[in-house]
Amino acid sequence: MKKIILIALLALTACTPIFKPKPEAKPSFQELSSEHRYISALKVLTAQRSTMPDFDVQRDAILAQARDYENQLMRDVAELAKQQQFIKAMTLIENAQIELPLSREMSQLNEQLATSRERYTQRYLDDLIPQKALELQKEHALYLALQKSAADSELQNAIARHLADVEYFSPLITKAGSQALAQNDFAKAQQLLSIANQLTPSPQIAQQLARAEQTLSNSRKKQQVAQSVEREQRYRDLSNALLQSLQRRDFSTAREQLAQARELNVHTDEMDNAQHLLDNIIANYVVQQVDAGNQFYADGHIEEALRCWHLAEALSPTSDIKEKIDKAQKFIDRLQQLQKQPAKASE
Numbered sequence: 001m002k003k004i005i006l007i008a009l010l011a012l013t014a015c016t017p018i019f020k021p022k023p024e025a026k027p028s029f030q031e032l033s034s035e036h037r038y039i040s041a042l043k044v045l046t047a048q049r050s051t052m053p054d055f056d057v058q059r060d061a062i063l064a065q066a067r068d069y070e071n072q073l074m075r076d077v078a079e080l081a082k083q084q085q086f087i088k089a090m091t092l093i094e095n096a097q098i099e100l101p102l103s104r105e106m107s108q109l110n111e112q113l114a115t116s117r118e119r120y121t122q123r124y125l126d127d128l129i130p131q132k133a134l135e136l137q138k139e140h141a142l143y144l145a146l147q148k149s150a151a152d153s154e155l156q157n158a159i160a161r162h163l164a165d166v167e168y169f170s171p172l173i174t175k176a177g178s179q180a181l182a183q184n185d186f187a188k189a190q191q192l193l194s195i196a197n198q199l200t201p202s203p204q205i206a207q208q209l210a211r212a213e214q215t216l217s218n219s220r221k222k223q224q225v226a227q228s229v230e231r232e233q234r235y236r237d238l239s240n241a242l243l244q245s246l247q248r249r250d251f252s253t254a255r256e257q258l259a260q261a262r263e264l265n266v267h268t269d270e271m272d273n274a275q276h277l278l279d280n281i282i283a284n285y286v287v288q289q290v291d292a293g294n295q296f297y298a299d300g301h302i303e304e305a306l307r308c309w310h311l312a313e314a315l316s317p318t319s320d321i322k323e324k325i326d327k328a329q330k331f332i333d334r335l336q337q338l339q340k341q342p343a344k345a346s347e
Contacts, residue, residue: 029062037099038066066101074109086117129176130188132169133195140166140199170200181208186215231264238264242274251282251315286316293324302328302335 029048032041041062049055073096080089093110100106143162146155177192193209238261245254258278262271293308306328313321 029058033062033065036069036096038062038069038101039099042101063101070096070100070103070106074105077109077113081113081116084120086113086120089113090117125172125176129169129172130192132165133173133176133192136162136166136169136173136199137195166199170196173199174205177205177212178208181212186212186219190216231266235261235264235266239270239274246278246281249285251278251285254278255282282315286312290321290324297324297328302332306332 026044027035029041029044032038032044042059045052045055045058045062052058073092077089077092080086080092090110090113093106093113097106097110139162143159147159147163173192174196177189177196180186180189180192190209190212193205193212197205197209238257242254242257242261245251245257255278258271258274262268262275289308289312293305293312296302296305296308306325309321309325309328313325
């Protein structure tokens, strides 16, 4: 019985027609072109070449559409680049290039985008890395200490995040320090490599750090020598200028020059002697001007007396000299008023 049923089923199966689904219609080259799938459109068109008398016309039309689309795409990409959306711009090009005919302009634009993106990223990292390095350095010792005794899960998570940051950023900090060293920016190199060596010590980082520190030390010594030579030359220039001012009896300028020379902190003994000499010269000069003024005043030459007393007051103002000047000035003012009165009377 089972054999009969099996034979019947086989017979039915043999007689049953097999229905196959119709294959989906492939898109035409016009549809592919309208979707910006130009390479695929050209393949479909080429497959139909033997049955298409206007093949060249259709191919040129697809290529023209591809060029128009490429030009628009390049404008869109340039705008994205201006907005520093490099990832979006590069993704747009990569997706489009699959279905666009090979173009030197598009390849160049892609290379320019990659370069611009690298520069932008480097500028960002140049600002970020030093700040992040200082932040990690500030917190690292604390997290290492907590790591040995932390039992709270949240604290353990915080420690894990810090260590993950150290693992990620330490190579970047080391790289930035190495680049600074190669660019002879030894101060920056010393700072970054020192932090990197604290976060993840290694003989290579220590060697670079030692080189940066040695170069900085040598540079500071050279700078100190240069500054010393410069101070010495400045001192000599001021000393010569001081002598010239004394010869011209320009004592106010001489005082300023002497004060500037003393600020250089060189040859203090010479400066002490020069100060003592200048004080004596000025004191004698003031006495001479006061005495000359007194004589002019006694002889009735009031304006000459005032000139002498003003010179003395400019170098050594005292209440006595000021009183003399005030008295002489009042006398001149009174004399000028008396000279005006006859003129008014005659009018």
